[in-house]
Amino acid sequence: MNQFTFPSRARVFLMVCMAIGLVCLGITYVTDDALHTRFWSNLLHNSVFFTGIAFLALFFLCANVIAFSGWYTVFKRLWEAYAQFLIVGLVLLLVIVAGLWMHAHHLYHWADADAVAADEILQHKSAFLNPLNYTLFTVIIVGLWIFFARKIRSISLEEENVDKFDFSVHKRKLRIWAAAFLPIAGFSSAAMVWLWVMSVDAHWYSTLFAWYATISWFVTMLCITVLTLIYLKGKGYFTEVTSDHFHDLGKYIFGFSVFWTYLWFSQYMLIWYGNVGEETIYFKQRLQDYPVLFYANLAINFVLPFFVLMRNDTKRKAGSLTVITIVLILGHWLDYFLMLKPGILHTAHEVLGHDAAHHAADHAHGAAEHAHHASHMVAGFTLPGFLEIGTFIGFAGLFAFFFLRQLTKAPLVSYRDPYIDESLHHHVV
């Protein structure tokens, strides 16, 4: 079976998931505080998370093309399909952008004109951190990613019409477009991470942050690939995908989980060692108010995959892979939760505090207000509540629905890719 048909049961299931997500977003909006902080932060969290996954699928596909590698060729349609989700991602992020212009949310401290006027650091950063820049970067860069995702996809489909082992399309088109995308992707993704994620802590910055956030996306993307392959193999598709392919995906997940930890720790240790107040505040906040998530993040995303995926056989068996990939997807989702929520909550408290004190721009007061609010666990902020989990299910359903629909549009295995035989005879051990 080389033509995927979307099973109606899966279709219904994913629609139910999306409905759960919508209902949860609705409930969040209604029961929220005056600024709808929880609603907007959940929307941002999930939009950024899944847009990044789609972007990383395209990035890794292009990197493999440039590396002349062939192991992935048999399931390359999956990554092409994930990458098309960027279109949905742009729409979701445009909602955030619209909210920014209409002052519907206070996700970003730097977007508040009053706050910037009273804050020298924000004034210095305002050349980059301003609503117009945020809008232009989002539209142009994600637009560029979409352009490349569609271009790579169309070249890949064009290859269906060539003879076997004909390198002409691969050489003259695919490699050139893939090579063009990599440097663009490398620089632009960092800028997007700064704007979307890091700028919620508007005073704080870390030069490592973009890599750290990107690798989080990457591990998740690989985990989703493994889960999709296991699901499709269970349905009788992708019989050509063997345990050797899973072994290599498992190695990537293992290796990049360690790399994620390396970046996480590098960022943490340098800030801890330097002991500069403007930098340590980031970790102080998280260690004081989010201790469970802070340590769980390391346990789930490092200790668990390190010991589970170290062995050969756990990387080759569907059971162990299913468990570890599901845990890792949730783990990196929590990682993004921990990147976004503390800064957003802080901003919300400051804005709410300001309103209550009638613009008495008193920083000590804001800090005291914040300490008061953060002294106890708050579902949706210091820990994900049911509404967050429901929203995540909704977005995951949307992502799965979208890429499964993309898979129906082309043959699953590209038998005309010049590297296909290498992939079909892939042996690791």
Place this chain on the structure above:
Amino acid sequence: MSTNREILFGLYDDETDLLSAVKVAKERHLNIDNVFSPFPVHGLDPLLGLKESRLHQAGFIYGMIGTLTAFLFMTWVFTRDWPIIFGGKPYWSVPAFIPITFELTVLFASIGMVVTYYAVNGQGPGVTNPVLDDRITDDKFCISFDAGHSSEEELAAYRKFLGETGASEIRTKTI
């Protein structure tokens, strides 16, 4: 490491010939002494019934020993033996220990595995390895039989097997 063993061996030109020959040898229940190849041949290990090496398990244990050595030693030094405050940090500064702990883990695992590998294979400084034919480190693939401990019928069967499976040269050598 001369053992004065008489070895009968055949040289093949291609790894696919080698693989199919090993399959035939298994079918005929011939007692292969060793197989030589200039590079790892996929699928050869399971055919020969070689078990997966346990070297990596030893490596894991060495690594853990390295982790504990580094971490516990630094803990002892900086909390009991010679406590000094560096940069206003507490005595037991775990983040500062991590890079050194990592390095010692890698050092112990790698050196431990190299030493174990050499010890298990009876190799070390000054040990020379007798070679059946120089070309098996270049472009020839070799199947060898222990001729000194084989009966006349077995030897005949080995020679017949080597001839039938396409060995380009069949020779004996005492190493």
